Amino acid sequence: METERLLFRRPTAADVPAIFERYASDPEVVRYMSFPRHRSLDDTRLFLELSDAQWASWNTGPLLAFSRADGSLLGAAGLHLDTMLGAGTGYVFARDAWGKGYATEALTAMVGLAAQRGLGALSAICHVDHRPSWHVMEKCGFARQRVLPRHMVFPNISPEPLDVYLYTRQV
Numbered sequence: 001m002e003t004e005r006l007l008f009r010r011p012t013a014a015d016v017p018a019i020f021e022r023y024a025s026d027p028e029v030v031r032y033m034s035f036p037r038h039r040s041l042d043d044t045r046l047f048l049e050l051s052d053a054q055w056a057s058w059n060t061g062p063l064l065a066f067s068r069a070d071g072s073l074l075g076a077a078g079l080h081l082d083t084m085l086g087a088g089t090g091y092v093f094a095r096d097a098w099g100k101g102y103a104t105e106a107l108t109a110m111v112g113l114a115a116q117r118g119l120g121a122l123s124a125i126c127h128v129d130h131r132p133s134w135h136v137m138e139k140c141g142f143a144r145q146r147v148l149p150r151h152m153v154f155p156n157i158s159p160e161p162l163d164v165y166l167y168t169r170q171v
Contacts, residue, residue, distance in 0.1 A: 001063070003109050006102065008063040008077065011051055015064060018073040020044040022094040027156065029095055032130040036155040054080060060117070065093070065106050077106040079114060079122075086121040087114055091136075098132075107140045114171045122171055125164040127154055134165055142167035 001008040011019065023029045024038035024047065038044050047062075054061035062078040075093030082088055089110045091103050107124075114122050124142060126133040134144065145168055150161040 001109060001113065002068065003105050005068055006074070006105055006109065007066045007068050007071075008106075008109065009066070010055060011048055011062060011064050011076075013045075013048060015073070016041055016044045016048060019047070019064070019076075022073045023075055023092055026095055029092065031156050032127045032133065032154060033092060033156065034152060034154065060087070065091075065102065074102055075106070077110050079110055079117075079119075081119075082123070086123065087117075087119050088123050088125075089114070090124055103133075103136045104139050107136055111140060111169065111171060119171050122169050124167045125152065126167070127152075127157075128163045128165055134167070137167045140169070142169040 020038055020041055024044055027037050030037045035047070038047070051062045058081045060079045060081060062076050064073060065075045065077055066072065067074055073094070074097040075091065077089065077091040079087045079089050089107065091106045093102050111122060122142070124137055125148065126137070128147065138144070145166045148164050148166050151164045153159065153161050
């Protein structure tokens with residue numbers, strides 16, 4: 001799948017070092033993510049196993065986002081099916097890719113992918129303090145539905161479940 005500036009594809013074992021180096025091991029990048037910061041390549045290999053299982057079960061999952069200009073890994077986005085009618089989505093980008101519109105471009109692509117798959121709705125959640133993320137969601141037509149109190153653990157912040165915003169969008 002391609003957009004104006006991004007090329008998306010399923011992760012492979014050859015991507016493990018780049019995933020680790022570009023974003024998964026960066027504490028600032030993963031601060032508001034639902035997965036713990038990767039401390040070794042083994043952590044990234046475990047992500048790849050989980051990704052492969054998701055793809056095997058649902059024929060969808062994480063997609064790496066590469067620059068079409070130079071082929072460098074910028075981050076990831078993807079869909080995870082909640083039901084046959086709806087899916088969740090999210091994104092993560094390396095720190096040097098922040099502020100360049102890649103997250104907006106990636107989320108727009110995920111909306112398009114969901115439409116191609118015949119899904120009726122997308123949902124996304126984010127930590128209530130992660131203003132850049134909810135700004136991207138709102139730019140992409142997602143509507144904030146409500147706060148889900150103590151809904152998700154953000155292991156890079158706290159072991160306790162924290163509040164999140166729930167966003168949805170019809171596809």
